[in-house]
Amino acid sequence: MAAKTIPVRGHGQITIPKRLREQFALEEGDLLEVEIAPEGILLKPRKLIDPSQAWFWTKAWQEKEREADEAIRAGRVKRFKNPDELIRDLHSHKRR
Numbered sequence: 001m002a003a004k005t006i007p008v009r010g011h012g013q014i015t016i017p018k019r020l021r022e023q024f025a026l027e028e029g030d031l032l033e034v035e036i037a038p039e040g041i042l043l044k045p046r047k048l049i050d051p052s053q054a055w056f057w058t059k060a061w062q063e064k065e066r067e068a069d070e071a072i073r074a075g076r077v078k079r080f081k082n083p084d085e086l087i088r089d090l091h092s093h094k095r096r
Contacts, residue, residue, distance in 0.1 A: 016043075025051075030045060
């Protein structure tokens with residue numbers, strides 16, 4: 001990628017070009033690690049959530065997690081003696 005010159009604004013703020021934000025999936029509030037490198041300053045994106053686990057923290061998934069927790073608290077669960085019993089139960093719901 002060709003070098004890009006960007007200005008340093010008040011309080012040391014910079015704007016990372018949109019193309020780079022998209023390439024590295026940077027969003028508002030994300031963290032950057034600042035490192036002194038031989039050639040200057042190196043900025044490295046750091047996600048608090050491992051990208052391979054990000055699906056778990058989506059709003060939709062967390063809502064389903066809350067629903068499951070509530071179902072467990074309310075006793076709306078089934079226990080099975082073995083996997084075959086579970087499979088039979090699943091198949092019985094498919095036919096309904």
